[in-house]
Amino acid sequence: NAGVTQTPKFQVLKTGQSMTLQCAQDMNHNSMYWYRQDPGMGLRLIYYSASEGTTDKGEVPNGYNVSRLNKREFSLRLESAAPSQTSVYFCASSEHGGSYSPLHFGNGTRLTVT
């Protein structure tokens, strides 16, 4: 099992460009999450999908959209990138999205917006 796979690993965008970060998990998990990590800020939740067919905003959703394409895949889209979105993005999944459900993380996407 690959676990949680994110693509791309690195990306450089110019301000105003758009892109989609892809995430897939092969653990048959129900819930999926997108976090961003900035120096000294920990990980902050952007969007989550508690189950297939549902998506909800997290702590920092502005400037992002998500799609839960199917049970395996959860993508994050930046419609018009801004320098403030320079960050490391982590996708994660959990088995059932209820309590006592640890998160399994992908290896991250390092995004730079110039």
Place this chain on the structure above:
Amino acid sequence: GENVEQHPSTLSVQEGDSAVIKCTYSDSASNYFPWYKQELGKRPQLIIDIRSNVGEKKDQRIAVTLNKTAKHFSLHITETQPEDSAVYFCAPEDRNSGYALNFGKGTSLLVTP
């Protein structure tokens, strides 16, 4: 994340010493309290977790203690080794966000030989 505080933000210990990191949270409804370790350039990985009906859990050199009344839990690492050097995050569950984890800002632990 919001309303989760970790202390200290940096910690330097000598190899063989113990390290303790404390996490306070505000959501009294939280029932799940994990700790994650993140090495430089890597993804966060779960190292230990505890449920609210348990006061302490131990796994070899690592332990977590929970005081639900006071709303804090702590990570204890004994006999520290250089490979314990990393950033550690507490991440109590957030019942308002689909049980997503609400991460603290992290503690950078350095273990010197």
